[in-house]
Amino acid sequence: MTSTTMERPVGNPGAGTPMAGFPAIPFGRLLRVEWGKATDTRAARWLLGLVAASTIGLMLAPVLAPSSIDQSYTSYLRYAAIGLTILLPVVSILTMTSEWSQRTVLTTFTQEPRRTRVINAKVAVSLLLAVGGALFGALATAAGLAVAAASGRALDSNLTFGVVVGYLLFVLLNVLNGVAFGALLHNSSVAIVLYFALPTAFALLGFALTSVAEWIDVSTTFDWVLLAQWQGHTPQILVSVTAWVVLPLVAGLVRTMQREIT
Numbered sequence: 001m002t003s004t005t006m007e008r009p010v011g012n013p014g015a016g017t018p019m020a021g022f023p024a025i026p027f028g029r030l031l032r033v034e035w036g037k038a039t040d041t042r043a044a045r046w047l048l049g050l051v052a053a054s055t056i057g058l059m060l061a062p063v064l065a066p067s068s069i070d071q072s073y074t075s076y077l078r079y080a081a082i083g084l085t086i087l088l089p090v091v092s093i094l095t096m097t098s099e100w101s102q103r104t105v106l107t108t109f110t111q112e113p114r115r116t117r118v119i120n121a122k123v124a125v126s127l128l129l130a131v132g133g134a135l136f137g138a139l140a141t142a143a144g145l146a147v148a149a150a151s152g153r154a155l156d157s158n159l160t161f162g163v164v165v166g167y168l169l170f171v172l173l174n175v176l177n178g179v180a181f182g183a184l185l186h187n188s189s190v191a192i193v194l195y196f197a198l199p200t201a202f203a204l205l206g207f208a209l210t211s212v213a214e215w216i217d218v219s220t221t222f223d224w225v226l227l228a229q230w231q232g233h234t235p236q237i238l239v240s241v242t243a244w245v246v247l248p249l250v251a252g253l254v255r256t257m258q259r260e261i262t
Contacts, residue, residue, distance in 0.1 A: 025111070047087060076144050115256060126175055160228070
């Protein structure tokens, strides 16, 4: 009687290095899987529907209140951006926390032990959703402007290339902020609560300490990005992005790579 012993290839799953006997899953396949997780569920579809509804809802504000809201291309685009980023970052949070919150992390990292590739796919999906959301916001803006023009009101066509770039960066930064919270906390409910609570707390602090708000209040610094007001504000914007996006995202990636799977 003979027996055969099969040795399991040894490697460090978090290091991102190939393991003998485990061919890499094509990144395109990982991207499709993560896209499905982010969009192809009833909850995800409802949430994306609410993102669209909030964008359209806020776009109605300048259309229905022409006497109290600036009637300009930039103003309309700003309302679309704010409506878009109320809930879109929540989608990115859920994308980053789904494995840990739904207890599928063991299956995911068994199928693809190189955690960096899974994380990269999740970040890529979040960015694709951000770009798609930005395009939807632009369409909503165009529709709002068309309705306003049809009503005969005068519109200030002050939309510049810098404002368009600022609009796209504003959406991307808000989504990446959600990505960072999700990657760092690994818990959907906690990440969502803190995503809304912490910036609000710092905004309230800014009322008492204006000089501090210019550096850490994202409602102030991201608004400068949206309106392309970089002159005189670039250091504050960079510090705010570093504090709210870069540092928590890096810390979250390190935690994801090192966390034990139980």
